[in-house]
Amino acid sequence: MPSVELVAVGTEILLGQLVDTNTAFIAARLAEAGIDVHAAHVVGDNRRRIAAAIRAALERAEGVVTTGGLGPTIDDLTKEAVCDALDLDVELYEPALAHMEAQFAALGRPMSANNRKQAELPRGSKPLDNPNGTAPGFIAFAKNGRFVASMPGVPREMKPMLVRQVVPFLRERFGARERIYTRVLHTIGIGESEIDHRIDDLFRGSENPKVAVLAHDFRADVKLMAKASDEAHAERMIGPLQEEIERRLLGYVFGRDEATPASAVLALLRQRGQTLAVAESCTGGLLSAALTGVPGASRSFLGGVVAYDNAVKVSELDVDAETIAAAGAVSEEVARAMARGARDRLGANVGLSTTGVAGPDGGTPQKPVGLVWVAVDDAEPRAWRLELRGDREAIQRRATTAALGILWRRLNDSPR
Amino acid sequence: MPSVELVAVGTEILLGQLVDTNTAFIAARLAEAGIDVHAAHVVGDNRRRIAAAIRAALERAEGVVTTGGLGPTIDDLTKEAVCDALDLDVELYEPALAHMEAQFAALGRPMSANNRKQAELPRGSKPLDNPNGTAPGFIAFAKNGRFVASMPGVPREMKPMLVRQVVPFLRERFGARERIYTRVLHTIGIGESEIDHRIDDLFRGSENPKVAVLAHDFRADVKLMAKASDEAHAERMIGPLQEEIERRLLGYVFGRDEATPASAVLALLRQRGQTLAVAESCTGGLLSAALTGVPGASRSFLGGVVAYDNAVKVSELDVDAETIAAAGAVSEEVARAMARGARDRLGANVGLSTTGVAGPDGGTPQKPVGLVWVAVDDAEPRAWRLELRGDREAIQRRATTAALGILWRRLNDSPR
Numbered sequence: 162m163p164s165v166e167l168v169a170v171g172t173e174i175l176l177g178q179l180v181d182t183n184t185a186f187i188a189a190r191l192a193e194a195g196i197d198v199h200a201a202h203v204v205g206d207n208r209r210r211i212a213a214a215i216r217a218a219l220e221r222a223e224g225v226v227t228t229g230g231l232g233p234t235i236d237d238l239t240k241e242a243v244c245d246a247l248d249l250d251v252e253l254y255e256p257a258l259a260h261m262e263a264q265f266a267a268l269g270r271p272m273s274a275n276n277r278k279q280a281e282l283p284r285g286s287k288p289l290d291n292p293n294g295t296a297p298g299f300i301a302f303a304k305n306g307r308f309v310a311s312m313p314g315v316p317r318e319m320k321p322m323l324v325r326q327v328v329p330f331l332r333e334r335f336g337a338r339e340r341i342y343t344r345v346l347h348t349i350g351i352g353e354s355e356i357d358h359r360i361d362d363l364f365r366g367s368e369n370p371k372v373a374v375l376a377h378d379f380r381a382d383v384k385l386m387a388k389a390s391d392e393a394h395a396e397r398m399i400g401p402l403q404e405e406i407e408r409r410l411l412g413y414v415f416g417r418d419e420a421t422p423a424s425a426v427l428a429l430l431r432q433r434g435q436t437l438a439v440a441e442s443c444t445g446g447l448l449s450a451a452l453t454g455v456p457g458a459s460r461s462f463l464g465g466v467v468a469y470d471n472a473v474k475v476s477e478l479d480v481d482a483e484t485i486a487a488a489g490a491v492s493e494e495v496a497r498a499m500a501r502g503a504r505d506r507l508g509a510n511v512g513l514s515t516t517g518v519a520g521p522d523g524g525t526p527q528k529p530v531g532l533v534w535v536a537v538d539d540a541e542p543r544a545w546r547l548e549l550r551g552d553r554e555a556i557q558r559r560a561t562t563a564a565l566g567i568l569w570r571r572l573n574d575s576p577r
Numbered sequence: 578m579p580s581v582e583l584v585a586v587g588t589e590i591l592l593g594q595l596v597d598t599n600t601a602f603i604a605a606r607l608a609e610a611g612i613d614v615h616a617a618h619v620v621g622d623n624r625r626r627i628a629a630a631i632r633a634a635l636e637r638a639e640g641v642v643t644t645g646g647l648g649p650t651i652d653d654l655t656k657e658a659v660c661d662a663l664d665l666d667v668e669l670y671e672p673a674l675a676h677m678e679a680q681f682a683a684l685g686r687p688m689s690a691n692n693r694k695q696a697e698l699p700r701g702s703k704p705l706d707n708p709n710g711t712a713p714g715f716i717a718f719a720k721n722g723r724f725v726a727s728m729p730g731v732p733r734e735m736k737p738m739l740v741r742q743v744v745p746f747l748r749e750r751f752g753a754r755e756r757i758y759t760r761v762l763h764t765i766g767i768g769e770s771e772i773d774h775r776i777d778d779l780f781r782g783s784e785n786p787k788v789a790v791l792a793h794d795f796r797a798d799v800k801l802m803a804k805a806s807d808e809a810h811a812e813r814m815i816g817p818l819q820e821e822i823e824r825r826l827l828g829y830v831f832g833r834d835e836a837t838p839a840s841a842v843l844a845l846l847r848q849r850g851q852t853l854a855v856a857e858s859c860t861g862g863l864l865s866a867a868l869t870g871v872p873g874a875s876r877s878f879l880g881g882v883v884a885y886d887n888a889v890k891v892s893e894l895d896v897d898a899e900t901i902a903a904a905g906a907v908s909e910e911v912a913r914a915m916a917r918g919a920r921d922r923l924g925a926n927v928g929l930s931t932t933g934v935a936g937p938d939g940g941t942p943q944k945p946v947g948l949v950w951v952a953v954d955d956a957e958p959r960a961w962r963l964e965l966r967g968d969r970e971a972i973q974r975r976a977t978t979a980a981l982g983i984l985w986r987r988l989n990d991s992p993r
Binding site: 163175176178179182184185186188189190191192198199200202204205207210258269291341343354355358361373384386392436439444446447448452453454457458459462463464465466467470476506507510519521522548550551552553554555 | 589590591592593594595596597598600601602603604605606607608614615616617618619620621622623626630633639648649650651652680682685686687689691692693709731733855857861862863864865866867868869870872873874875878879880881882883884885886888889892893922923924935936937938969970973
């Protein structure tokens with residue numbers, strides 16, 4: 162199967178002054194179109210290095226797609242480098258010259274010799290029109306038939322050129338009849354390596370459909386990708402595999418594709434006609450924020466109390482001041498009382514709380530940084546003790562994901 | 578001058594499912610450290626292709642820095658590929674094994690053979706500790722002395738490893754004498770073009786120090802960069818310029834370098850010996866989360882109420898139900914009542930509230946998506962009407978920044 166490689170040109174990218182988002186955009190469009198990308202490269206504004214990168218890529222791949230370096234400045238060297246790599250000279254592309262002359266006339270600006278040079282393309286190229294800018298792109302051909310498609314680096318010029326001109330060229334050239342369809346299964350409460358252990362016999366060595374396990378903070382995704390000619394065909398490839406994976410990971414898969422732990426919790430609450438209130442200490446608002454980030458959250462999420470100060474735990478959540486004094490703010494007792502307080506005060510069916518030591522200060526040998534209690538208050542209140550790693554931000558974020566995961570598993574496991 | 582090349586490993590990147598932000602981060606840190614990066618590459622989870630990319634890069638560059646592919650799954654192949662490229666076998670690195678065993682014990686999860694494999698490093702490597710994860714990184718050496726530094730792809734694990742271990746190694750190895758020192762001045766409440774207009778005569782045409790204005794959501798940064806051999810020298814270049822810029826942008830610069838709107842608000846409150854309570858509707862917890870994300874927040878931030886449901890605004894913030902019925906939940910009256918309620922209920926010196934339409938549903942011609950009210954309750958209560966653009970997440974985030982900016986300017990402008 163033929164493949165292409167991508168080359169992004171720009172010294173700013175190699176200085177870290179610009180995040181190259183073109184590569185991800187192009188890669189996604191090509192993947193959908195069923196065109197394999199085996200490598201992507203970034204090189205600076207250096208004619209010799211750009212040419213070398215193109216030459217090396219053309220030894221591995223059928224074609225190269227470049228972005229950037231087509232402007233009018235002396236730093237714009239991609240066209241020259243493509244000519245070097247493919248041993249071509251340039252020829253004037255009249256329609257591009259006319260297009261540029263019209264643009265400059267409309268702006269009332271004189272056109273420089275540098276601009277005129279932009280209308281020259283490698284000899285024998287297929288021009289790529291640029292409705293959003295001056296410089297045309299092109300597809301240049303090597304003597305052995307391999308090709309280099311060069312587009313501007315400005316995303317609003319590149320994107321329509323890619324979608325309307327380069328992708329159709331590539332699909333025809335590669336006779337691509339298939340594209341990639343993706344399904345993501347989100348899990349929580351099970352490690353990446355345990356998932357791997359349970360399911361790797363299902364896909365080990367399989368190229369289509371392909372399965373990948375991706376770890377996130379405190380949760381992991383299983384991604385199923387099928388290359389198929391249409392959606393129904395893809396579904397026949399993905400469906401049975403997905404069912405088997407969901408069976409083997411029963412109780413851990415909280416949703417598909419766009420689902421988040423918060424959206425999964427809200428969906429279960431809505432199914433059951435229940436409402437939720439939260440009481441947060443160490444997560445400091447992140448738990449509420451995760452829930453209210455889901456459109457339509459207000460149907461099941463009533464709100465919460467961020468009880469950062471102990472006096473607030475007492476006054477707004479009815480936690481007993483003596484309990485705090487005796488057990489400490491970070492304790493099972495206080496976590497339980499906070500969840501109960503949130504549930505009672507806000508009149509919800511379920512209360513969820515967090516209290517912990519997020520650090521960097523405040524840790525003790527008995528209660529180190531990373532110790533977090535999570536409590537759920539419902540018909541059968543319960544609390545969980547967690548020991549989380551990382552800096553303050555990571556502990557807060559992990560405690561949020563863990564609390565949502567705990568609540569999801571509890572709602573998912575328990576009868577209504 | 579020796580240089581390095583970067584290799585990011587991950588099929589997800591080549592499928593466009595993940596934007597590789599590691600390359601920009603690493604490139605920026607190396608540029609600061611005075612180390613040249615001449616190319617960056619992305620390859621998929623394919624042992625042969627990873628090894629080939631490393632081998633090719635080592636023909637051009639003194640060293641290679643890789644990210645990704647160090648996890649425990651069968652798709653994680655970077656270590657094997659490094660061994661192939663450098664013709665090395667592996668050896669067990671005991672401290673990493675002990676670290677991992679402790680981590681799994683703390684989580685109460687069994688450690689698999691795959692995990693154990695993560696403690697093996699290419700023979701003769703310099704190990705790179707990973708305080709934020711399980712897999713250690715390493716710097717492996719070729720027989721000709723060239724090297725490959727391999728780090729995990731998870732940014733939270735990679736970043737400290739890069740800054741604390743890889744950059745110092747590279748600086749020593751390359752004898753880098755100059756580096757780039759950066760000072761960032763954060764502004765709020767003033768536009769990028771107004772900043773440009775006020776200060777561009779100060780740096781137009783200057784290469785060292787260099788000045789750049791960077792726009793963010795609802796705020797802008799002024800970045801001063803000096804190339805110098807040491808900090809004192811850099812300070813002499815940056816200091817006077819910084820003073821002049823701060824003078825011209827008086828009342829808008831809320832902090833330097835690591836400061837955030839939340840940390841600036843907390844610093845002013847602490848100076849004044851005052852406390853803050855918040856009441857959130859449309860920001861749904863993000864305002865509290867921004868404040869509690871700052872270490873030591875508890876000295877000035879008491880907590881807050883996420884009053885997502887209107888009944889919670891009444892019961893937990895003493896907002897008059899008739900006010901909500903008459904003016905609507907998104908109104909100046911309700912914003913003011915929420916700020917007052919938070920301040921009174923939690924016994925704080927200052928109350929801050931948000932109520933708005935975050936969308937995608939719930940907008941009306943009179944109250945469109947993006948309408949947000951922010952209120953401050955102190956000796957002289959006031960409210961502000963904002964019209965924000967973007968999707969739900971952007972509106973929530975912008976409302977959070979705007980509310981903190983409003984409170985900062987109010988505290989900064991007013992006498993104690």
